[in-house]
Amino acid sequence: MNGADRLCDVLLANGIDVTFANPGTSEMHFVAALDRKPAMRCVLGLFEGVATGAADGYGRMAEKPAAVLLHTGPGLANGLANLHNARRAHTPIVTVVGDHASHHLAFDAPLTTDIESLARPMSHWVGRASGPESVGATAEAAIRAAETGRGVSTMILPADSAWGPVEAAPVTPIAWPVPPLPDAPTIERVAAALRAHGTRAGIVLAGRSSYGAALETAGRIAAATGARLFGEVLSARTARGRGRVPLERIPYPIDLALAALKDLDVMILVGGQEPVAFFAYPGKPSRILPESCRVETLAAVGEDEAGALAALAEALDAPAQAAAVPVAAPPALIEGLAGPLTDDAITRVVAALLPENAILADEGLTSGRSFWSLSASAAPHDYLMIPGGAIGNGIPMATGAAIACPDRKVVALQADGSAMYTVQGLWTQAREGLDVVTVIYSNRAYAILRLEMQNVGAGHFGRNAERMLDIDAPALDWVSLARGMGVEAARAETAEAFRDLFKAALGRRGPFLIEAVI
Amino acid sequence: MNGADRLCDVLLANGIDVTFANPGTSEMHFVAALDRKPAMRCVLGLFEGVATGAADGYGRMAEKPAAVLLHTGPGLANGLANLHNARRAHTPIVTVVGDHASHHLAFDAPLTTDIESLARPMSHWVGRASGPESVGATAEAAIRAAETGRGVSTMILPADSAWGPVEAAPVTPIAWPVPPLPDAPTIERVAAALRAHGTRAGIVLAGRSSYGAALETAGRIAAATGARLFGEVLSARTARGRGRVPLERIPYPIDLALAALKDLDVMILVGGQEPVAFFAYPGKPSRILPESCRVETLAAVGEDEAGALAALAEALDAPAQAAAVPVAAPPALIEGLAGPLTDDAITRVVAALLPENAILADEGLTSGRSFWSLSASAAPHDYLMIPGGAIGNGIPMATGAAIACPDRKVVALQADGSAMYTVQGLWTQAREGLDVVTVIYSNRAYAILRLEMQNVGAGHFGRNAERMLDIDAPALDWVSLARGMGVEAARAETAEAFRDLFKAALGRRGPFLIEAVI
CATH class of the missing domain: 3.40.50.970 (Thiamin diphosphate (ThDP)-binding fold, Pyr/PP domains)
Known part of the structure; x- marks a missing residue:
């Protein structure tokens, strides 16, 4: 077997069984290796931005990474805009970028580029295999970084690392660390802030806190304290609809954002960072929270949002259920609808x-x-x-x-x-x-x-x-x-x-x- | 007037009157400034790679830069693959990438990215305006680098440098340095090599040497010495057709390239770098010239290829005309043509x-x-x-x-x-x-x-x-x-x-x- 086979084995052993691909010549050994692994589903995009954006959508819904296969620096470049979106969405992705064989780089052949420099701005982790026997460990580091940091890992795979021989050996799945929970003083500080400020406190639910059990728990916390629950300006994934705990969306237009947040004394962050103005405008602030608003982080990116919220709910002695949401009737427009489309x-x-x-x-x-x-x-x-x-x-x-x-x-x-x-x-x-x-x-x-x-x-x-x-x-x-x-x-x-x-x-x-x- | 107006003035004063654009919010002041300049032709691409690739095609034919207007890091990223092609084609381009206002960067708003890291691999020059009054000098440096180095200049324009006021002042066009010619010892060394090796010498015509007067001169040199004339594997621009000095194309498949070049003792480079294998393959060399083949550079990128070839022709006492090219009849297939398309x-x-x-x-x-x-x-x-x-x-x-x-x-x-x-x-x-x-x-x-x-x-x-x-x-x-x-x-x-x-x-x-x- 070769380095590319080892890479496939490591991906599959860790549950990564979808590859969004747009390969080129330097990736042909990896393509051949994928071809020997029918357990891997290979999905072709006719442009790299399709492959990376699909991996983003996949990762948000599957809560695990897909692999993405790209061709040298220009192929990575074409996929970067959607890796940027994935990075901001905290979507785990393992990107594999083929490169020239290491001995070929010094010749500055036409497709030679500084892949690391291109990858770094959109990646949580960047690494390069240094030979076929290193491929397994590099891939494991990439997967670990993507999953624990909820981000984009970019693994550079030189052609000679892909085609060179490796000893056949079984691959052990990564032993996952338990995502960290906030410590007791943090929980107590956040609970005290929520108790003290009532409806003048807000919680921004980001990452994996805006759907599933975490969202339900946030609803119980709001019921206990009166805190306002916010979704990000552009949220990665939110559970919405009748019966779901409702979130206020932080508005995109700067003046509306300032108005929406003006009464807050404290903002609690769960799985994300402080919301700020999307763009700067002459004479307008970059910060959209009031000057006096305190910011507390309950759970940082990669920490256990659901667990953190559960601990907080317990500290607050929150009720077992979120406040009942009035079930609105479906928008009553379908029958009488007519006229020009708007x-x-x-x-x-x-x-x-x-x-x-x-x-x-x-x-x-x-x-x-x-x-x-x-x-x-x-x-x-x-x-x-x-x-x-x-x-x-x-x-x-x-x-x-x-x-x-x-x-x-x-x-x-x-x-x-x-x-x-x-x-x-x-x-x-x-x-x-x-x-x-x-x-x-x-x-x-x-x-x-x-x-x-x-x-x-x-x-x-x-x-x-x-x-x-x-x-x-x-x-x-x-x-x-x-x-x-x-x-x-x-x-x-x-x-x-x-x-x-x-x-x-x-x-x-x-x-x-x-x-x-x- | 503001910084964006100054930028437009500097571009137009230096003959840059086409902008291939795909703007976003952070570039709105630049768009407004362009709107005040009807002398500038703004051409919209519905994707950034269209804008950069069009600037490449434009620059190859116009022998001067177009401007390209892109939106922050992701917009630049989408345009990088064709900037890569332009860099390899030695096409002058002035790319203007909008960025957040400088005071906004610290807030890490969603579109914040390390634009320099993205730009560097595909750019000959990267710079950032540091305030509205710096825009003019930054733009001049970008234009000078693009034109003298024949490459991609990437100028980062923070929104506050675009919208901030500048003193109205006339703009003087850049005084262009004369592109350098090789020194006498180089001419003599290359001439001696061509005299000594006859048909075992080759000349790779790249940059601006594969068309126009330079190509004609190369034909005279070949007539004088028997040297073989080569075009690059993938050439940026070559004058072809009946009556033109014919070039051998260096083949893309590695085995054909090795065979084509195997008899060469010396290869002369004009306006480009040593041709190498496009990709590495197991057991094949990266270098496609024979081990023993000497490489001499007559004119480096940005030097005066036509002048260098003229000096060389004079040193060789080359005839006034290239060897007459047998005028082949147009391919004789049009009339009898039939059957499935191939x-x-x-x-x-x-x-x-x-x-x-x-x-x-x-x-x-x-x-x-x-x-x-x-x-x-x-x-x-x-x-x-x-x-x-x-x-x-x-x-x-x-x-x-x-x-x-x-x-x-x-x-x-x-x-x-x-x-x-x-x-x-x-x-x-x-x-x-x-x-x-x-x-x-x-x-x-x-x-x-x-x-x-x-x-x-x-x-x-x-x-x-x-x-x-x-x-x-x-x-x-x-x-x-x-x-x-x-x-x-x-x-x-x-x-x-x-x-x-x-x-x-x-x-x-x-x-x-x-x-x-x-």
């Missing part, structure tokens, strides 16, 4: 019809902004956003989520401009037969930038600005684009047409795209 | 019908490999390849070349797998009405990787390898994809249908795509 009508239809246990992948940006509030009254679902703000996350994220959860319907709300960044992901949905309904908000503009231009005081646009902010000439034909990649598609131009199309799309299996012209 | 038939039709003074952008990879030899008998044209080997260069390169040379027909030979990386470039061709005919070699596989799998000794492919090397299920429908982006398109499945379609496409203006099913 982004609001789209989100209302989606909220009303979303099937139980769906996964909602939201890169709707300006058009999708009303979905958060409506999603509280939708059927229970998981709601994924783009925590890193690097557009082009949506289609790949939906793709990866569908692979992690083959029995759940995935609905992607997708801005048109952002969709184009990783449009190739539709092909992977077709190839793998994934159950994803993609709704394109076809507004034919970078609408968010039009708003931001107004924010910077540029009211009137001339030709150059129009040419950089509008994408209407020519208009993208999303039905053609989708069909070109083997995905069935249709266009809706009225609210009732959209409702009927969306209902029909939900009623079938496999990928489907709706171009919603607004 | 990659060979495609390249023959293209070589036969290519109009005078066309630009041929070649990312045909395995399918296009026969074009080089046929191009010698085609009408005179400029031939562009992908020197960095990072696929996804082709469509953007053709786009940028068409903007640099609006009166010339651009023909893009494009492998299907590679085309998908930056397929969004078709939209820019439609928006700008560019005169580009794209020929997609639709073989529905990463054919080059199938060959490489055989090279590594993996003869039989199982399911995992098939799933990573074939892109046939579903087949991409290139006519739909092109139409989805506003580009007219048609499919050819026989040789005669392709010939007729290609002829028709050449006879009209504007972008057209032919899916050539092989």
